[in-house]
Amino acid sequence: MxxxxxLNPNPTCAKPWVxxxxxxxxxxxxxxxxxxxxxxxxxxxxxxxxxxxxxxxRIRNAAxxxxxxxxxxxxxxxxxxxxxxxxxxxxxxxxxxxxxTAELVARLNGLGKxxxxxxxxxxxVGDSEVLEVLDYPLDALVIRAGSVKxxxxxxxxxxxxxxxxxxxxxxxxxxxxxxxxxxxxMEMAVAEFARSGRQRIGYLGGHPELSAEQERSxxxxxxxxxxxxxxxxxxRADFSFEGGYAAAAKFLQALDRPNxxxxxxxxxxxxxxxxxxxxxxxDVPGDLAIIGFDxxxxxxxxxxxxxxxxxPIDATxxxxxxxxxxxxxxxxxxxxxxxxxxxxxxxxxx
Amino acid sequence: MxxxxxLNPNPTCAKPWVxxxxxxxxxxxxxxxxxxxxxxxxxxxxxxxxxxxxxxxRIRNAAxxxxxxxxxxxxxxxxxxxxxxxxxxxxxxxxxxxxxTAELVARLNGLGKxxxxxxxxxxxVGDSEVLEVLDYPLDALVIRAGSVKxxxxxxxxxxxxxxxxxxxxxxxxxxxxxxxxxxxxMEMAVAEFARSGRQRIGYLGGHPELSAEQERSxxxxxxxxxxxxxxxxxxRADFSFEGGYAAAAKFLQALDRPNxxxxxxxxxxxxxxxxxxxxxxxDVPGDLAIIGFDxxxxxxxxxxxxxxxxxPIDATxxxxxxxxxxxxxxxxxxxxxxxxxxxxxxxxxx
DNA sequence: TCAAAATAAGCACACGTGTGCATATAGATC
DNA sequence: GATCTATATGCACACGTGTGCTTATTTTGA
Numbered sequence: 001m002x003x004x005x006x007l008n009p010n011p012t013c014a015k016p017w018v019x020x021x022x023x024x025x026x027x028x029x030x031x032x033x034x035x036x037x038x039x040x041x042x043x044x045x046x047x048x049x050x051x052x053x054x055x056x057x058r059i060r061n062a063a064x065x066x067x068x069x070x071x072x073x074x075x076x077x078x079x080x081x082x083x084x085x086x087x088x089x090x091x092x093x094x095x096x097x098x099x100x101t102a103e104l105v106a107r108l109n110g111l112g113k114x115x116x117x118x119x120x121x122x123x124x125v126g127d128s129e130v131l132e133v134l135d136y137p138l139d140a141l142v143i144r145a146g147s148v149k150x151x152x153x154x155x156x157x158x159x160x161x162x163x164x165x166x167x168x169x170x171x172x173x174x175x176x177x178x179x180x181x182x183x184x185x186m187e188m189a190v191a192e193f194a195r196s197g198r199q200r201i202g203y204l205g206g207h208p209e210l211s212a213e214q215e216r217s218x219x220x221x222x223x224x225x226x227x228x229x230x231x232x233x234x235x236r237a238d239f240s241f242e243g244g245y246a247a248a249a250k251f252l253q254a255l256d257r258p259n260x261x262x263x264x265x266x267x268x269x270x271x272x273x274x275x276x277x278x279x280x281x282x283d284v285p286g287d288l289a290i291i292g293f294d295x296x297x298x299x300x301x302x303x304x305x306x307x308x309x310x311x312p313i314d315a316t317x318x319x320x321x322x323x324x325x326x327x328x329x330x331x332x333x334x335x336x337x338x339x340x341x342x343x344x345x346x347x348x349x350x
Numbered sequence: 351m352x353x354x355x356x357l358n359p360n361p362t363c364a365k366p367w368v369x370x371x372x373x374x375x376x377x378x379x380x381x382x383x384x385x386x387x388x389x390x391x392x393x394x395x396x397x398x399x400x401x402x403x404x405x406x407x408r409i410r411n412a413a414x415x416x417x418x419x420x421x422x423x424x425x426x427x428x429x430x431x432x433x434x435x436x437x438x439x440x441x442x443x444x445x446x447x448x449x450x451t452a453e454l455v456a457r458l459n460g461l462g463k464x465x466x467x468x469x470x471x472x473x474x475v476g477d478s479e480v481l482e483v484l485d486y487p488l489d490a491l492v493i494r495a496g497s498v499k500x501x502x503x504x505x506x507x508x509x510x511x512x513x514x515x516x517x518x519x520x521x522x523x524x525x526x527x528x529x530x531x532x533x534x535x536m537e538m539a540v541a542e543f544a545r546s547g548r549q550r551i552g553y554l555g556g557h558p559e560l561s562a563e564q565e566r567s568x569x570x571x572x573x574x575x576x577x578x579x580x581x582x583x584x585x586r587a588d589f590s591f592e593g594g595y596a597a598a599a600k601f602l603q604a605l606d607r608p609n610x611x612x613x614x615x616x617x618x619x620x621x622x623x624x625x626x627x628x629x630x631x632x633d634v635p636g637d638l639a640i641i642g643f644d645x646x647x648x649x650x651x652x653x654x655x656x657x658x659x660x661x662p663i664d665a666t667x668x669x670x671x672x673x674x675x676x677x678x679x680x681x682x683x684x685x686x687x688x689x690x691x692x693x694x695x696x697x698x699x700x
Numbered sequence: 701t702c703a704a705a706a707t708a709a710g711c712a713c714a715c716g717t718g719t720g721c722a723t724a725t726a727g728a729t730c
Numbered sequence: 731g732a733t734c735t736a737t738a739t740g741c742a743c744a745c746g747t748g749t750g751c752t753t754a755t756t757t758t759g760a
Binding site: 374376377378388389392393396399420421422423424425426427428429 | 745746747748749
């Protein structure tokens with residue numbers, strides 16, 4: 001780069017037809033070709049600006065020749081809007097988290113925002129990665145990873161970046177929150193087990209540091225207590241199919257096997273279902289009733305047909321988008337909290 | 351340590367993020383507080399710049415108080431690097447495409463790039479959405495959607511945006527390409543069917559406009575011809591589980607049922623498997639052998655244990671990243687093409 | 701003690717765009 | 731003809747940063 005400057009000390013006088021391929025064309029280039037001022041070029045791409053038709057077409061032709069498009073980043077530089085919206089995802093190896101992210105990405109695309117995804121396929125995103133993206137002037141930050149610390153969220157707010165936390169309720173600053181009513185969901189599931197007379201009910205949860213898990217396990221315990229029932233199993237896995245499979249290998253081969261198991265998400269429920277049917281040859285739901293959480297696409301597959309608590313993706317993404325839009329409209333408004341209502345989806349495993 | 355008001359954040363006291371002046375702190379603000387020039391602030395955050403230790407610590411303290419971080423977008427404005435890398439994904443409802451995108455996102459995060467995802471969960475991304483993101487000065491554009499036109503790719507190149515096409519070979523400009531050797535993969539699968547003496551072999555493909563599908567169906571036809579075999583079934587679906595399930599409902603209930611079916615991807619193969627076993631009660635692989643393509647995670651689940659052709663995600667993402675890095679190092683180099691070698695994964699459905 | 705070298709710090713520019721303000725031209729109204 | 735309005739165009743600034751160039755200060759070397 002320095003050698004380039006030495007060879008060509010006056011870049012503005014460089015032959016544009018020789019090295020025009022080196023850099024993106026600017027409004028200045030178009031102005032030179034079209035024989036107008038740079039301002040006119042800017043106006044040619046601004047709806048409703050005063051510009052004679054003749055000039056406008058001349059400029060647009062020149063722009064077409066040079067392959068010019070206004071640099072949106074430079075434009076947003078003034079208006080203090082980058083259109084960048086960062087999404088800190090949960091584990092992208094998880095079907096549910098992955099699909100929520102995908103839907104949100106699609107919606108943001110439609111809104112003319114650039115969704116910048118921060119995520120992992122192995123574990124959850126660390127706080128340092130969140131801080132790194134804050135070097136950029138984000139229009140907003142959507143946090144779905146349940147592991148991000150409240151302290152990190154405060155740093156975002158200090159940088160004047162609106163934060164929306166999804167999947168957990170956070171009481172920091174003007175943060176918008178959105179979360180499934182996990183407790184209500186677990187209550188529904190336990191009620192179903194109780195209705196069909198299941199007595200030996202167990203629970204298989206996920207990572208205890210994730211707030212969704214904390215709410216769900218607490219909801220399960222509360223629902224059991226309400227009915228004077230004692231959990232037969234309180235196990236933990238990692239929210240994955242393999243984790244559920246491995247956990248089932250333990251608690252389904254114990255002496256006092258549960259006859260109903262409530263899982264913290266569908267992936268683990270499918271792991272349990274698979275081990276119970278294929279490996280142990282159990283009858284589901286005869287010997288063992290299973291209820292999951294989320295209602296991922298796989299739960300609907302005929303080979304599984306898993307009863308579950310739906311954590312509706314469309315309502316979640318709708319909520320996030322509406323929070324975003326109202327935040328853009330009024331950056332100083334108080335933080336809102338939206339609770340998403342879960343729904344029991346009866347299928348054939350309970 | 352010297353800042354007495356920030357080290358004691360009392361929640362009931364004045365919250366700095368509320369009244370901190372509506373805008374992100376700039377180097378100018380820090381300079382004013384620290385009593386130095388703006389240049390000094392810039393140097394305080396530049397490794398190896400001449401700056402006395404005393405000033406450096408003073409500036410960093412002031413920055414800490416104001417919650418200042420250098421605006422990476424403004425900085426990149428000069429160096430002509432935005433660190434934005436757009437990823438045009440395939441259908442994000444597809445497990446394979448979704449996971450490739452996720453892995454790529456994770457890798458780009460590690461490289462300090464901002465992955466901007468353009469994608470849908472219903473169909474494939476349209477060309478207009480690709481053109482929209484070109485308003486931004488991208489460091490690179492990774493195209494995985496098989497539906498993007500070559501003409502659109504040319505427009506990217508005119509804007510000096512390096513393009514990497516994954517999943518298809520494109521012979522336009524200095525474009526880097528990366529694609530699984532689909533033909534070799536199909537040859538492996540047909541060879542397996544032939545080895546075990548299957549005679550009535552069928553094929554279930556996906557959207558015919560996707561180039562991956564074109565290569566795979568052509569590969570299948572070529573492999574059959576080579577062995578003087580005539581396909582019993584040539585069907586199409588939409589690369590989804592439901593599509594495979596519905597297609598199986600047709601060709602598995604015909605009079606001359608195939609005894610081996612090769613599918614364009616794993617999702618459809620699982621749909622076929624499910625219909626064959628659950629609905630028709632067929633023995634797989636006794637009555638019907640099934641081989642898929644991709645080797646998604648589900649294929650490994652014990653309840654499926656699907657034989658398939660692995661389209662390795664790690665090698666694919668490694669390849670994309672290496673193409674990206676060498677392109678950053680030498681923007682003018684000729685386009686490269688990388689072929690990813692598939693691998694037959696024998697499991698229990700063939 | 702003096703020159704040369706090393707360090708420290710600031711001014712001013714470049715990056716690409718939109719837009720407020722001022723100015724110029726043409727047409728219309730009185 | 732004079733005044734007013736609508737249209738048309740350009741100048742200059744702001745946005746936030748890194749850095750080349752210049753100048754001031756300190757340290758080193760003989």
